[in-house]
Amino acid sequence: MNCAKRAQVGLVRIVNVACGGHLMYSLNPKDSMLVLHENVTASPYLGASTIEAQEGVAIEIAEAVVGALKGELAASAVNAPMVPAEVLSELAPFVLLAEKLGKLTMQLVAGGSGMQSVKITYASCRGQDDLNTRLLCAMITKGMIEPISSVFVNLVNTDFTAKWRGLKITEERIVLDGSPEKPLERVTPPDGLPHLTMVGSFGVDVSLEGHLTLCEQVDKPGIIGKVGSILGVRNMNVNFMIVGRIAPQKHAVMTIGVDGEPDTESLKQIGEIQAIEEFCFP
Template identity: 60%
Template sequence: MSASRALLSSPHGVASRTFTRAAPARLAAPSIPFARSGALRARSAILSSPAATVPVTSAEPKRRISHSVSDSAPLAKPAVLVAEKLGEAGLEVLRQFADVECAYGMSPAELLAKVAQFDALIVRSGTKVTRGVLEAGRGRLRVVGRAGVGIDNVDLQAATEAGCLVVNAPTANTVAAAEHGIALLACMARNVSQADAALKAGVAIEIAEAVGGALRGELAATAVNAPMVPAEVMSELAPYVSLAEKLGRLAVQLVAGESGIKGVKVVYTSARDPDDLDTRLLRAMVTKGIVEPVSSTFVNLVNADYTAKQRGLRIAEERVSHDNAAAEAPLESIQVRLSHVQSRFAGAISDGGDIVVVGRVKYGVPHLTVVGPYEVDVSLEGNLILCRQVDQPGMIGKVGNILGERNVNVSFMSVGRTSRGKQAIMAIGVDEEPDKKTLEKIGAIPAVEEFVFLEL
């Protein structure tokens, strides 16, 4: 479906009735958090304030190269290039999920010629991962692993711009080195050779696990060009990660194509002290949700913030303490507010004149709870139809019958209104994308003033 959204007038001539078809949701990479197994299984991580204008364009996002397979075909293994000597223990970890090629001692020219064939590159300190290398790998290279602590030989800025995650292996090196030093100081060096071997194996395993997790779409515990999120925070925020991205994606689809996004504000409501909330990951997910559908370049969690800044967009945040919120949950709700914009769906405009959507997590599932001034309660899964209508009997049946006749399955439905007998909003979840005729029939219902189709 094209990113441009056409307005269809109702045949009944109601001036305010419009139909809007919103831009498609494009998922660049999986975004579900993880708890990484292996030597460092306890850690996981990922990836400002008035904002300038971010134009909403109709450009098709560039897609990363991916393997197209049928449901019955086995998934192709990712390819990993190991450019410098890595311990056999680490190579064994890599071979469990990837096709591994060890090419030690390559010249810069040889690396440039080879890197485009691989999804991940592992180096030590002797190989320079320059902007040229990252540009040569653009379109496929997703992860650069530095087997060690220092990252001076990796161009972090170029990697971030390309959406290429950089991970390192800090713990195995530093812990083993500290233990080694203590052993020497204590003159108890009888196991120095074993410690040296353990150090090398630990580095190899740590970087192999980090690269493997990133290639599987998991959040790397040792990400260098992304903010670190402690494991205990990550486990709590996991259900809210999807909610944050979907709210951003939903909000940007409500913006009129000719309008620019001039201001974004994210409000987090919680029973906890606002200073105790770590919202860096959630802000990154909202940013990705807003930027990805309107960007002509590849966007993921690594470069979402960079891409937004290039467009002049800054995300303002507010943390609000709410006494009635559930204390055991890290967040009660997330609100995304787009200010100074025109909307394709007038029902999404709040009393303050902004596009406002609010969501919360219920039973582990993201839910949409507020659209503009209307309260609803629908699961943010699949596709969504929002209808603004006259509040009168029979509306649910009329819309439901049209969808049923056209073989479109309704997964959920919720109706909210500001006052009885005036205006209401109907939020309908559908499994399939309705065709143009189906949407036109819904728009032909006299009491329907406008509606919009959204992909989440």
């Protein structure tokens, strides 16, 4: 019996029906009928009952609060989507990726203007019932909502904030079994950082670290040079540039990495290039 921190009421009745178990009591009675009962095993309440324990609990709580305010995962949170430690270690590489993809999603749809629903698809060799995606879904939602929200968004209020904004989040799980329709493919980035491999139907391979500019454009000569010149005049160093396309001289996606954040004038000039239909700076 785990009764309470306060003094128990009706001890005689409890003793009469006692048939074993554990009891916590508010004081340390020496001659209590409960303690002396042969079918009762009594133990003191161990909720930080010593000065050392109280100090340890206080430090642990303070560290958890500071971590949560920084946006870190709080293992002891009761109202956040948490997962077992062994599952968390498996999902850890995808947590940062999920948040960055959420931010990128909002940029790709004109800052989320008018967006009413988002569908998240997970492809894994794990069975549908064996794939815990609560944390990943929360991180994607956080990444989408945080840039356009006037309130602080964290793992606790992501669902509420999404519903308040009228945004419906749905999930789909696809089990990859190695068949031609659902092939297995393992991609390991050499730098160990989150990578973006597809934008729509366009294949790319870029790290999501640092400053990126994505341009949807007509694939024609001179576009790369024009964008590079605009950034160069502003002393913005381009560290990589990748173009994903399906066929020559058709639509393409150009991904540009720069060492710093482009200023407003640079972005304006890039947007004025005739062949560039849409671009974003996530």
